[in-house]
Amino acid sequence: MGTLMKYEFRKTWKMKGFVLCLTAFFELIFLFGVFSDNEDLWGSSIVGLIFTTICGLFLIGVYGIHILSKDINSKQSYMLFMTPNSSYKILGAKVLENGGSVLLSGLFFILLAILDIMLLVVRYEDIQGMLDLVGVIISGDTEEFTYSSFAMASLDVVLSWVYLICVAYLAVVICATLLKGNRINGLLSFVAFIIIAILVDNLHDTLLGAFYVYSMPRLVSNIGFYLFLSGIFYFITAWIMDNKLSV
Amino acid sequence: MLESFGVTKKFLGKTAVDSISMKLEPGHIYAMLGPNGSGKTTWMKMAAGLIKPTSGFIKYNNESVGVESRKHVAYMSTEPFFYDWMTVGDVGKYYQDFFEDFSMEVYDEMLQEMNLEKTLKCKELSSGMMAKVKVAVTMARDAKVYMLDEPLNGIDLLARDEVLNAIIRHAGEDKILLVSSHLVEELESVVDYAIFISNAHLVGIYEVEELRQNEGVSLADKYRGIYGSVEMGGAC
Numbered sequence: 508m509g510t511l512m513k514y515e516f517r518k519t520w521k522m523k524g525f526v527l528c529l530t531a532f533f534e535l536i537f538l539f540g541v542f543s544d545n546e547d548l549w550g551s552s553i554v555g556l557i558f559t560t561i562c563g564l565f566l567i568g569v570y571g572i573h574i575l576s577k578d579i580n581s582k583q584s585y586m587l588f589m590t591p592n593s594s595y596k597i598l599g600a601k602v603l604e605n606g607g608s609v610l611l612s613g614l615f616f617i618l619l620a621i622l623d624i625m626l627l628v629v630r631y632e633d634i635q636g637m638l639d640l641v642g643v644i645i646s647g648d649t650e651e652f653t654y655s656s657f658a659m660a661s662l663d664v665v666l667s668w669v670y671l672i673c674v675a676y677l678a679v680v681i682c683a684t685l686l687k688g689n690r691i692n693g694l695l696s697f698v699a700f701i702i703i704a705i706l707v708d709n710l711h712d713t714l715l716g717a718f719y720v721y722s723m724p725r726l727v728s729n730i731g732f733y734l735f736l737s738g739i740f741y742f743i744t745a746w747i748m749d750n751k752l753s754v
Numbered sequence: 755m756l757e758s759f760g761v762t763k764k765f766l767g768k769t770a771v772d773s774i775s776m777k778l779e780p781g782h783i784y785a786m787l788g789p790n791g792s793g794k795t796t797w798m799k800m801a802a803g804l805i806k807p808t809s810g811f812i813k814y815n816n817e818s819v820g821v822e823s824r825k826h827v828a829y830m831s832t833e834p835f836f837y838d839w840m841t842v843g844d845v846g847k848y849y850q851d852f853f854e855d856f857s858m859e860v861y862d863e864m865l866q867e868m869n870l871e872k873t874l875k876c877k878e879l880s881s882g883m884m885a886k887v888k889v890a891v892t893m894a895r896d897a898k899v900y901m902l903d904e905p906l907n908g909i910d911l912l913a914r915d916e917v918l919n920a921i922i923r924h925a926g927e928d929k930i931l932l933v934s935s936h937l938v939e940e941l942e943s944v945v946d947y948a949i950f951i952s953n954a955h956l957v958g959i960y961e962v963e964e965l966r967q968n969e970g971v972s973l974a975d976k977y978r979g980i981y982g983s984v985e986m987g988g989a990c
């Protein structure tokens with residue numbers, strides 16, 4: 508599994524490097540703005556950092572999906588499937604590497620955000636004002652925002668990403684199995700992904716819609732919900748790869 | 755021993771392989787012959803455990819082929835399949851990471867014989883060079899079964915000789931070598947048996963020497979005879 512993950516990382520490290528470089532660029536601007544008391548500069552860099560966080564996580568996740576699609580729809584599939592590894596292991600390595608990358612990137616961005624907030628707090632000595640500001644940015648509400656809800660909300664976002672990756676893997680594998688060689692395979696994979704995601708989203712709203720979005724019961728339930736569904740989709744996808752997919 | 759029991763593979767209504775039963779024994783080199791689309795590659799992929807038959811089964815040493823048999827079966831596809839970012843050296847490292855029977859020493863020797871540098875980027879290789887790398891990395895495994903799908907495709911005469919020499923050198927008493935090709939004449943001097951496949955069916959398995967002695971025909975003549983007017987049956 509470790510060897511498979513090593514090669515999965517090798518396939519995607521350029522994209523991760525790009526996101527890291529972009530983050531470093533905005534962080535440097537932020538630090539320069541803070542230490543030179545240029546509020547416009549650090550304000551703009553925060554927007555840049557938020558943009559990089561959202562897009563970075565998105566790019567890392569989507570690039571992993573693109574790699575799976577390439578791995579099973581091209582002759583490069585032999586590189587994986589001729590090795591003495593089961594489809595469960597091969598997919599598991601992909602989910603762990605991609606999910607792990609999103610998780611680590613998410614934690615990295617959270618840590619960076621906390622450090623940057625702390626720096627602003629120390630620099631401008633307005634702790635409550637700063638937390639209120641972050642609370643408004645994230646939840647639109649200063650009352651509900653606490654450190655624990657911030658951490659749980661962040662974990663929730665990361666796990667919902669892992670779940671979406673699993674849904675996308677399922678969609679890609681279903682389309683590769685049924686429509687091998689079809690020109691609109693990619694488009695149909697995307698349509699399948701949207702359909703599955705919408706169905707699950709409706710189920711999610713039915714089960715958890717009654718809770719307030721940033722309440723602790725909702726956040727904890729969300730995490731359980733996404734973990735459970737990620738597992739289900741992983742097993743279905745691996746089973747299809749093992750039994751129905753022709754490489 | 756590699757055995758195929760009534761193996762059939764269908765793809766969305768099209769039958770690629772139809773009820774093929776045969777037995778391949780160690781110590782022999784087999785040629786798998788047949789026109790394009792006859793089912794050679796599909797059968798090989800099933801034997802390599804890459805795809806599952808619709809019905810029937812293939813066994814390697816009395817165990818159904820699958821993840822475990824991939825440790826002993828070295829399959830080489832006709833198309834280039836290495837990752838774009840790989841160099842010739844990376845390909846060797848990849849095989850070393852995944853196959854216990856891979857020898858980097860043998861790989862290095864074969865690359866040297868074929869005048870290939872490890873620093874060369876795979877995506878920049880000519881078709882001849884790519885064919886040589888594929889053969890080198892496959893034959894650098896000490897596998898029990900080698901299945902080479904069209905290893906002579908798209909390469910010049912000299913490169914063909916190098917590839918065939920590499921293949922012959924790795925034939926052994928305990929190994930099964932299966933080579934598919936359209937170049938019947940090239941294989942004639944190398945193989946013991948020829949497996950003829952046509953329209954997804956097994957036409958027959960013939961011992962090359964026996965063909966020469968008993969029927970007085972070469973493998974190429976037999977090929978012309980079979981594909982000129984396909985008949986089912988044949989000696990096994």
